[in-house]
Amino acid sequence: MVMLTISLAMAVTLILTLFLYAFHQTKSLKTPAFTNWPFIGMLPQFLWNISHIHEYSAILLKSKGGTIEFIGPWFTKMVGLITSDPINVHHIMSKKFDNFVKGDSFREVFEPFGEGIFTTDSHKWKYNRTLLQFLFKQRSFEAFQEKIIHNKVEKSLIPLLNHVQQQKGSVVDLQDVFNRFTFDNICLIILGHDPNCLSIDFPEVAAEKAFNQAEESIFYRHTVPPFVWRLQSWLQIGEEKKMTEACKIFDQFLFSCIASKREELKKNGKNNEIEAESDETHRVDLLTALIREEQKYKNSESSGDKFLRDAVFNLFVAGRDTITSSLTWLFYLVATHPLVEAKILEEIKENFGHKEKPWMLNVDEVKKLVYLHGAICEALRLFPPIPFERKEAVTPDILPSGHHVYPKKMILFSLYAMGRDKDIWGEDYLEFKPERWISERGGIVYAPSYKFFSFNAGPRTCLGRDLAFIQVKMIAASILWNFGVHVVDVNQVTPNLSIVLLTKHGLKVKIAKR
8 A cells, every 4th residue: 555655656746747847848948849748748838838829839730731649648538630731621621521520529528509500410410501501591581680780780889889989088898899799689680689788888698698608618628638627517616617507597598588489479370380482481580480490390300499499509609709709800900900991991982982971881782892801801811710620530541641530539620820821821921911812803812611711611611601791891891981990909919718719808999980
């Protein structure tokens, strides 16, 4: 017994010594190090650089040819591969699509997502995608979204920014404004319910706060060995307790909305009507459309409150956070690049300068704003809303880079690193340059999805890509034409640590009337 205790003490001492030495080495190196230490693997340098992990990963991947293998402490079974190589992306996402899945480990980490389009594989994923694609392609859905955005911008966003600019010297967190705007907007589009997050008094809405917390907790699960967060979940302590409480609050909100919608449709006698050819039938929120599909076909794949809850949660992630991120980084980049701002305003003036302020452009009008489209693409390239994607192989394979992958071995794509790769984007890869996306004839330049990965690639390419561009253009054009946005402290604007790439300290700005 004594000998066992001594052996354990020596082992712990050895591991701690290695940790301290590895940290010291990592701290003293000017270039990224990725050493596989005995017992502790590559975890020390990962933890040391966690506060700026996206930038660290980009520099590291660049120095290693675009792909590296990660090995964690021996007792954690943390083994994976990180890549930013477009050829690997094309291989995994398109050429060998059926051999690469999200997998059970992914679904466990992203537990709050349930069995929605982002977490499922095989027939469940295909069913979710087919259903949502059908709903998005309804003739009146684009008009429905346009109407909601118009109303929210006109009645909430513009009045709030007007109020801010009237308070001399007042500073507002534009990221918080966008967070609130998009939460209201997505609630209206999906649930037909307006929680009124965006108002002058900046109210605290429990569901919105809970949704944000759930996402932060999911990212935490990526930063520690699985046994750590599993133990915390079992004991209900730390970040896992926060996730449980947040999910409970948000689920109560969703299930309440589902129950109310069912009751509303039942009361109105519309849940048994089948009017598939009527435009008016689909001029409704997505939850109503989902319930109508459920009633028409009685398909077990798409029936029940749990299915609706999972579908709605995934739509929230797709249509809320990505738009908040896109708008936040777009305004940060435009505000810090006056020449780009001037060109956007010139394009708006040339096309719509005759309109009286304040105004909102419609879907067809924003399609004319090619330079603004290029600026949005640049923001998405430099600051992708989802900074990493995750897959695993079904059967062993060899990637084009020569790396072997096996079942259960985690594969991470660094979208952040891909957007800052000289081999993909050229010598000016760090420049914010909307012209990169505009052809000599004045059209929009197409970039393959395995290089411009912000909307995913292959069969899983984002269904809402075009809708997202329309939404961001409508909001951005309205704000830029009516207000000047000035960032208070550029040095404070850094990426956060979450599954969605937002700014760590918000985007503090001053608003001026044009």
